[in-house]
Amino acid sequence: MKQFHISYDSDEQFLSELEAINRWRRENASYQVVCRIYSQDMEKEHIGHVCGMLDANMPDALYLGCTSNANILEGSLSEAEILVICTVFEYATTKAHLLQYPFQESNYKEAVDGLKQFCEANPWVKSVEMHATIMNMSMKGFCDEMSSLPRDIQVFGGGAFNPNMDDEYAGVFSKGSGFCEHGIVFLLLGGEDYYTYSRYISGWKPLKRKFRITKADKEVLYELDGRPAFEVYKQYLNIEKNENFFSNTLEFPMFLERGGFHILRCPLAVTEDNALIMSSDMEENAYVSIAYGDPETILRSIWQDGQMIADFQPEVIQTFSCAARRAFWGDLNISKETVMFKDLAPTAGFYTHGEFIRLEGEMLNFNVTLVLAAMREGMPQKEKKVDFCGPTFKKLDKIPMIWRFVSFIEASTAELEAMNRKLTLSAITDGLTKLYNRSEIERRINSALEESRESGDNRVHLIMLDIDNFKKVNDVYGHKEGDRVIIALSDILQKAAESVKGASAGRWGGEEFMLILSGNENEVVMELAEKIRASFAETKFPAAGHQTVSIGVTQVRNRESIDRICSRVDKALYTAKDGGKNRVVKLD
Numbered sequence: 001m002k003q004f005h006i007s008y009d010s011d012e013q014f015l016s017e018l019e020a021i022n023r024w025r026r027e028n029a030s031y032q033v034v035c036r037i038y039s040q041d042m043e044k045e046h047i048g049h050v051c052g053m054l055d056a057n058m059p060d061a062l063y064l065g066c067t068s069n070a071n072i073l074e075g076s077l078s079e080a081e082i083l084v085i086c087t088v089f090e091y092a093t094t095k096a097h098l099l100q101y102p103f104q105e106s107n108y109k110e111a112v113d114g115l116k117q118f119c120e121a122n123p124w125v126k127s128v129e130m131h132a133t134i135m136n137m138s139m140k141g142f143c144d145e146m147s148s149l150p151r152d153i154q155v156f157g158g159g160a161f162n163p164n165m166d167d168e169y170a171g172v173f174s175k176g177s178g179f180c181e182h183g184i185v186f187l188l189l190g191g192e193d194y195y196t197y198s199r200y201i202s203g204w205k206p207l208k209r210k211f212r213i214t215k216a217d218k219e220v221l222y223e224l225d226g227r228p229a230f231e232v233y234k235q236y237l238n239i240e241k242n243e244n245f246f247s248n249t250l251e252f253p254m255f256l257e258r259g260g261f262h263i264l265r266c267p268l269a270v271t272e273d274n275a276l277i278m279s280s281d282m283e284e285n286a287y288v289s290i291a292y293g294d295p296e297t298i299l300r301s302i303w304q305d306g307q308m309i310a311d312f313q314p315e316v317i318q319t320f321s322c323a324a325r326r327a328f329w330g331d332l333n334i335s336k337e338t339v340m341f342k343d344l345a346p347t348a349g350f351y352t353h354g355e356f357i358r359l360e361g362e363m364l365n366f367n368v369t370l371v372l373a374a375m376r377e378g379m380p381q382k383e384k385k386v387d388f389c390g391p392t393f394k395k396l397d398k399i400p401m402i403w404r405f406v407s408f409i410e411a412s413t414a415e416l417e418a419m420n421r422k423l424t425l426s427a428i429t430d431g432l433t434k435l436y437n438r439s440e441i442e443r444r445i446n447s448a449l450e451e452s453r454e455s456g457d458n459r460v461h462l463i464m465l466d467i468d469n470f471k472k473v474n475d476v477y478g479h480k481e482g483d484r485v486i487i488a489l490s491d492i493l494q495k496a497a498e499s500v501k502g503a504s505a506g507r508w509g510g511e512e513f514m515l516i517l518s519g520n521e522n523e524v525v526m527e528l529a530e531k532i533r534a535s536f537a538e539t540k541f542p543a544a545g546h547q548t549v550s551i552g553v554t555q556v557r558n559r560e561s562i563d564r565i566c567s568r569v570d571k572a573l574y575t576a577k578d579g580g581k582n583r584v585v586k587l588d
Helices: 011-026 042-057 108-121 140-146 232-238 245-249 295-312 323-329 339-343 401-428 437-453 472-475 479-499 522-538 562-578
Strands: 002-008 033-039 062-065 070-072 082-088 095-102 125-131 154-159 172-174 178-180 184-192 194-201 207-218 220-224 253-258 260-265 268-271 276-278 287-292 317-324 345-354 356-361 362-366 370-377 459-469 504-509 512-518 549-555 583-588
Touching: 011 042, 011 082, 033 042, 033 184, 033 345, 042 062, 042 082, 042 172, 042 178, 062 095, 062 125, 062 184, 070 082, 082 345, 095 108, 095 172, 095 504, 108 125, 108 140, 108 184, 125 194, 125 370, 140 362, 154 194, 154 317, 154 345, 154 370, 172 184, 178 437, 184 194, 194 295, 194 356, 232 287, 245 268, 260 362, 287 504, 295 339, 295 370, 317 323, 317 356, 323 345, 356 370, 437 459, 437 504, 437 512, 437 562, 459 479, 459 522, 459 562, 472 479, 479 504, 479 512, 479 522, 512 522, 522 583, 549 562, 562 583
Parallel strands: 033 062, 125 154, 317 345, 549 583
Antiparallel strands: 002 082, 033 082, 062 172, 070 345, 095 184, 125 184, 154 356, 172 178, 194 370, 207 220, 207 287, 220 276, 253 260, 253 287, 268 276, 317 370, 356 362, 459 512, 459 549, 504 512
């Protein structure tokens, strides 16, 4: 596999370089040719002119491309408005094919169906490279459909863009199909001697504080934890709603986990009602964190993942880097991310509006991410071990300062969260028994009764318990022994509550206890009550010996109040007491 890069400056220069490539092909064994064209020049007539020259002077070459935010040449930001990357395959077994389709939310399934049909009919396909116009499109349905491709086919690519990030105009094109403002192009590559390895790299790290998406619609994020989403950036990062919002949030995009993979979503703008316009879809009930990025952290991530690319021994590397990363770094520094890869193989690509990669069979749409697709023909040379040198900090042991700040903040946050959990727990639990206190168990009974009224499901039971002759235990053996008896019964009740669904145990007062159970049949409740009675009766205390407990059980009636059901279970308990104690009585 041989790759040639042409920065288009003029017709004469372009034709001269095409002739040089043709001359090399005549002098060397070569077969399939694929040209990728990335253009910051948004005039489709100019793009068509370049494609026409390719058709005339390299008629056997396939070509595809898209408009771009900027181009990458030899791992660095290119000054060329139009970049042509010619890949010449040196194995006769390597095959290539192009597919182009209209592409909008209304017809994406037709594109995926066409791709799947071709792959099923041509099992030689190993990878699919895609360029697509995705501005203002929800990509969830498309990604779900793409995930049904044969599992061994790798997919990677990027969204067409515009040099002006605020301009929605973008397009894709390919040989035989022309320029399309709402389209998708697939380049299918494969064959027995063709190999590819794709990987994504972020570099941004999540902070531990998580927020739940409580309201979202496609790329509009309305609420986090029930409040306007923008307030999170205002409160925690002091980011204002002004013309600098996008540049400020680039350092702190949203971080979410999907299927075990880390995905970034960048806030692009704020609406009047403090919702966030995100760079791609957000799903309700998912959890997100704020991520942070700093140059050294990002470069370290690239260096760590770069060795995996090196181990593959690529002959070419295709890069799809988010335009937001370019905005984060600035044009003077953006090349630091990718220039190191040119020492492994010719490295070229473009800055995208969204990146795509298929991982473990699942198609994912990323933002603020670098996707790398390494390719080669033939088997790797086992004796050729390539060391990925990476950036100059490779051997530094010094921890970046921002890591120390983040570590301090997260440790402090963890301490505060632990303290809040303890305060919350102490407010709803009994100090001696660690069961719920009466206030909390009453709240849970009320909640269960309200749910019963709404659903019509009357499978709500109360179990009330009282330790028999407990005053005698305290009077004869002392309060310490009395506490041991109460704690032992509490442990039995806690284990009982954990053994059945929808159960909570609490201390009602003194030596009285209450269990609330939702969604259980009578037989389950009665068996549990009897098990509690027997287990406590079998327990032997150091001074007090064996003790017993009386138990009352009842079930809720239609639209019953808490006072009525508690009164009835109390009556059941005292019926058990009057009947000789150490027994279970149920009143309906």
